[in-house]
Amino acid sequence: MKTRTLKLSLLGTLLAFALPAQALELNIGYQKSALNLASLKAQGTLEKQLKPLGVEVKWFEFQAGPxxxxxMNAGSVSIGMTGDSPPVFAQAAGADIVYIGQEPAKPESSAILVPANSAIKTLxxxxxxxxxxTKGSSAHYLTVAALQHAKLAYTDITPVYLSPSEARAAFERGSVDAWTIWDPYYAAAQKAGGVRVLSTGKGLTGNNTFYLAQRAYAKANPKVIDVVFKALSANDDWLKSDAKKVAATLSGYTGLEAETYEAMLSRNPSYSVSYLQPGVDAQQQKVADAFFSLGLIPKAIKVKDAFWKP
Known part of the structure; x- marks a missing residue:
């Protein structure tokens, strides 16, 4: 009996060595607004850099952050990029995700649009x-901040919760009076014409961009995250190099018009990525407190509880 057990144990050991190690997956969630991530995807940069580490990269596109x-909370996405509001709603709902990094604030990359001939002139x-x-998006907070600035209550307007593509269709057929949106949808709407910018986020919101991850993934794979951040920051140098050339190249990758990318780059010249910076927690707490005070999230949260440090 002991001999048989020894043989089975030896067989199991040999099989374990014979089977190839399962590759670690890095599932990246991105949006069309994630210029830097989309660029890395098109170039295959991360695949090349992470292959020696045994990491397989997969990409998943979303219309918006929520x-x-x-x-991500369901386990289908490892890391991703969103605006300021989606992580607040996710944390309030109990999602086990963490903030891992950020891009520079870009308040002019979002705007409240009205038809060109609209009687709406001020906030x-x-x-x-x-x-x-989109409910729970950065556009949601810009709308809230704009109403606060104009001394209006949230109940003074009728929010119409739609995805970016649905919102554009509703806006163009006149079903809504205004549309709050971010780039590249904002830039694309301007290029199409017939719109007027009532206000950008300047003076209303920092419109911060965050990189987030499953808490367990971040804890287990800080080296992978470091490779991603270094690749993004290195790629930012290329994004800053020549706006027209970069816009044309990106257009070839994605099919979006080059003029759309030129507008995005002119409004936000830096897409560099860093780990979380001092003071950003206070800015993000302001967003969370605003949503809680309006009853839009179910409980008060402390955003810093979801901040990860490598």
Missing amino acids: PLLEA ADLKGKRIAF
């Missing part, structure tokens, strides 16, 4: 109007 973080004129935006 569904991206839902997929105060939004009273009683129907405003389209």
